[in-house]
Amino acid sequence: NDWDWVTHFENEIAEYCGSKYAIACDSNSNAIRLLLHYLGVEGQEIGIPAKTYVSVPNQIILSGNKPVFQDTQWDGMYQLGYTGIYDAATAFYEGMYYDTLDEAYMVLSFHIKKILNIGTGGMILTNDEHFNEWARPMIYDGRHKDKMYTDDDFECIGWHMYMTPEQAKKGLEIFHSDRIQPINKSCGGSWLYKDLTEQYIFKN
Numbered sequence: 001n002d003w004d005w006v007t008h009f010e011n012e013i014a015e016y017c018g019s020k021y022a023i024a025c026d027s028n029s030n031a032i033r034l035l036l037h038y039l040g041v042e043g044q045e046i047g048i049p050a051k052t053y054v055s056v057p058n059q060i061i062l063s064g065n066k067p068v069f070q071d072t073q074w075d076g077m078y079q080l081g082y083t084g085i086y087d088a089a090t091a092f093y094e095g096m097y098y099d100t101l102d103e104a105y106m107v108l109s110f111h112i113k114k115i116l117n118i119g120t121g122g123m124i125l126t127n128d129e130h131f132n133e134w135a136r137p138m139i140y141d142g143r144h145k146d147k148m149y150t151d152d153d154f155e156c157i158g159w160h161m162y163m164t165p166e167q168a169k170k171g172l173e174i175f176h177s178d179r180i181q182p183i184n185k186s187c188g189g190s191w192l193y194k195d196l197t198e199q200y201i202f203k204n
Contacts, residue, residue, distance in 0.1 A: 002165040003145045009168035010123070012175060018097040019106070019125035021132040024163035025139055028089045028109035028122035029055035034138065034161060035085050035105050035124065036063040038131055046081035049074055050197050051190040056080070056087060057202065069197045076186035077106070088125075090188030092116055092180070097125045105131070110171060115184050118171045121163045 006024050014022035025031040032055075036042075042064040048056055050069035057067035060080070072078065076091030086100055089109035097106055106125040110118040126132065137143060142158035174180065196202055 001146075005165040005172070006145075006163055006168040009163075009171050009175075012172065013108070013123055014125065016094055016175075017092075017106070017108075017125050018095045020127045021125070021129070023124045023126070023132060023135045023139065024168060025122045025124065025161045026163055027120065027161075028087070028107050028111070029059055030159070030161045031107045031122045031124050032056065032080070032085060032087065033059045033063055034135065034159065035107070036060070036065065036083070038134060038138075039083060039085075041065060041083055044081070046083060048072075048080055048087075049078055049190055049193075050195050051193040052078070052087070052196065053089070053193060054196060054199075057196060067202070069202070073190045075189035075191075089114065089122075090192070091186045093184050094182040102127050110167075113187065115187055116171060116174055116180060118167055118174065121167050121171065123163075 010022040010024050014020065025034065036059065045066045045068045046060050047068045047070050049072040060067045077086050077088035079086050084104050086104055086106040088096065088106050092108065092115040100106060108123040108125065110116050110121040112119045137155040138158045139161040140158060141160055142154040142156045143152050144155065
């Protein structure tokens, strides 16, 4: 089954990072949106660094919340307010999930400029068994990967957020290459991004 490539990739990354589960998605940004929905975070103010990538406040706003920009220095990862969601788009090293609390949700990015540079995709690391089960159909249009479309009874109204087997296979090739070491220097932090408070769309 081609989807076994995705499962194999998820298991390898979970073991490397130290989480019980890993859910492969099509992007870090969509993973954040998915988590905000799952956690029921709505109508809240969420503190984030003013110097971060623009998709983070975008997802906060699109989920019915308000980003509060803070003058925070960070390197590799930071938490979105008190949500338990960690944006770890620019970090990737062995055991990194152990640096958070057990109930944390850590979001990785596999963008072309990131450490594990598939070119697209992301992954959610977690110890939350319920989220792991809930997220599977939610990222796959409400479908089940082990059933043909014509035979499937759709489980929910889901999003189109899944990682393809081709992307997972490329991710495994990079993961097992010399590029990935036990400790990898972060590829971003507050020093990399411009101040979003200077952007007109966030003035109000």
